[in-house]
Amino acid sequence: MSVRELVVLGTASQVPTRHRNHNGYVLRWDGEGIMFDPGEGTQRQMLHAGVAAHDLTRICVTHFHGDHSLGLAGVIQRINLDRVPHEITAHYPASGERFFERLRYATAYRETVALTRSPVAADGVIATTEAFTLEARRLSHPVESFGYRLVEPDGRRMLPERLAEHGISGPAVGELQRGGVVGGVTLADVSAPRPGQRFAFVMDTRLCDGVHALADGCDMLVVESTFLAADTALAREHGHLTAEQAAKVAAGAGVRHLVLTHFSQRYPDATAFEREARDAGFTGRLTIARDLDRVPVPKRR
Structure with a gap:
């Protein structure tokens, strides 16, 4: 039976808390397992969430800040330790090649798995399978960052x-x-026509054209909302979104299920993000992500 769901491994921002690990997400999409932004502690969170190294087929890194990538070393070594029998493809900003190289070979280990590098240098389609295309769009952050979008072909x-x-x-x-x-x-x-499903993953960024392009028509949008609207100036300065901004983008893009995540430790009450998103006009399904949540992708329209 095919499964399409988001497994949330971590939801913190730069500083983890007692209840929120650094970033980490796995999209189960039928036979694919796409890991996004493995921060510190991802390997242990995988155990808690019931995600095995064998489940992974791709790794997508939006940018090389530590809370989005320091767990990459452990994940790659675990893939090799478990002798995953299939090829795994890694997508990441091409400008961060040196960081990927350092993380991949952070310590000594025995390589047993074919890990294919697929660096991203520009907007566009970066992978095509029979089941979907994977696209990337440039975001606006102090270091080069790309968001990702999975698009299933329309069918009948x-x-x-x-x-x-x-x-x-x-x-x-x-x-x-x-x-x-x-x-x-x-x-x-x-x-009868059956529209293909669409999923987008948007992390650290200011509002920009890439955010809107990634969100357009998505069944599920996973997006950072590091700050609340009262700190909009701070969000802009550090290259982040507020919950209000993310919700307005989602409402304008026709998103069916909005998943807010990547919360700053300065906000102890996560319900404030829900209130702000609703006040901003988003009326679809809304999830304020928690570590180890499993969020089903909405059924086809």
Whole structure:
């Protein structure tokens, strides 16, 4: 059975707290496991969350600040220790190649796994599979940062009543899906359009064109909201978003499920982020992320 869900490993900002580990997220997407921004402690959080090294197929790093990448060394070594049998691809800003190299070889270990480097240098599609395309968009932060967006191709939903009307059943259904026509009956005669799902991951950034492009039409948007609106000037200075800004982007982009995360330790009450997002006009499903949450991707439209 296919599973599409976000596993939250850590939700803190630069400073972890007793209840919030440094960043770490895994998107389970059918047979893929995409890890985003493994901060310190990610390996242990994986154990708590029931995520195995074998589950991972890609690692996406938005930028090379420590709370988003210091856990990379441990994750890579665990992948090799567990002898993951498949190739794993790592995406990260090309300008941070030296940091990736240092983290990958932070200490001695035995390499047993094919880890393919795929540095990101510009906006656009960075990977294509049969199931989705993975895109990157440049963000606005003191160091080079990219957000990521997964887009499933549009498809078609078979309509049982139409199939019955045209006498299509059994193996003929699969033949029709593959070839587009069976006995004069076309795929359009017995199906309806099914929009592909969209997921975006946006970390440390000011408001910029990249944020809006990544959020557009997403079923799930995972986005930093380090600050509250009272500290908007501070957010801008340090290259971050407020919960109000993130919620307004999501509302304008038609996001179905908004996941706010990456909270500054200066705010002890996380419900303030929920109030601010609602006051900003976001009416869809809203999650104020907590460590070890499992958040299902909304079902297809």
